[in-house]
Amino acid sequence: MCKILLSLIFISIPFHLIAQQKLSWEDLEEVSFHDVYNVHYDDYFLKPTFGPIIKSYEGSKITISGYFLDFSYEEEFHMVSRNPMSSCFFCGGAGPETIVEVIFKNKSNYKTDQVIEVTGILELNAEDVDHCNYILKEATAKLIQ
Template structure:
């Protein structure tokens, strides 16, 4: 998932520059496929079912300045989850690559289900 390059690109809708991704061929080959990935569960906005999987725990996640957007994946679960922030989990879902919608992550897992790792 780290095989991605970014260029600052202007989005007129927001009158701002955002990091525009260019996915490698190996990452593109995973699009639409079911994958399983292990990481730290982050409960971003539980009331709105906004969750992410991060390479690092909350204190060192992408939003806290540690790593780039390639270290986080947006999660869309089939059913409500009972994971807590910083639980180490394995999540299985269908990978969706996102280049243009800056309101969502570059990586999105849809139809997710997960297990808590012990």
Template sequence: MVRITLILLFFFSCSISYSQTKINWLTLKDVSFIDKWSDEVDAYFYFPTFGPSVKDLEGKEVVIRGYVLPIDPENNFYILSQNPFASCFFCGSAGPESIIELGLKNKKDKFDMDQVVTMKGILRLNKEDIYHCNYILDKAEVVKK
């Protein structure tokens, strides 16, 4: 009986540790954008149409590695980027799909500019709120620095 209990315990602990999905920046490129007018701010903005592979990730725990950009550290506003700040995420071929807004689980976490980290959290897709990124990682926490 003890042996069966240990085997079941081992099985469930392994399945829990693999419940997150490891993604990369290429995965997040399954999105297209259209310019759409916003009366609220009297300007055009990119509004996303998410592809099927990205839609499948919504609400799931994902793991992704990137560069931290401290946008407003005093208010705990950080972005995870495919590229370092010096490469400017909207310059060249990068676009809004190359950044993720971090909703940090631990509000005391602090990061340096271009600090490379692996984060995990719940992926939320944002297609309407112009004041937030298209990708948001809720309950985000560092897996590996």
């Protein structure tokens, strides 16, 4: 009886909570946005409302492939994007769901517009307008092209 109970508990745990999952850019589209006024910046920002499926990945190790973007000036700031910088990564109707902020475990040596596969712990950010809505922490990556 104990074995049956343990088996049922194990199969009821969503698989993505145990293993890393490869997400697509379409998976990140499960979000809606509404304008919210920010007193600090005296401006309106898009506040995300994440859907239940993408919420289920929060805190999980995920992998996504995209174009590396390096916005490092005074401090390191990296993103991976559905679109390359060379074709205006945020133009043509692309929204906040088309970029993921990446916080690497170790210093990154990638160049802007190289295609990488990045793996990290997914954080969903709905409050801090100084960071992206999707953040990968403790990230590692490998060059695809």
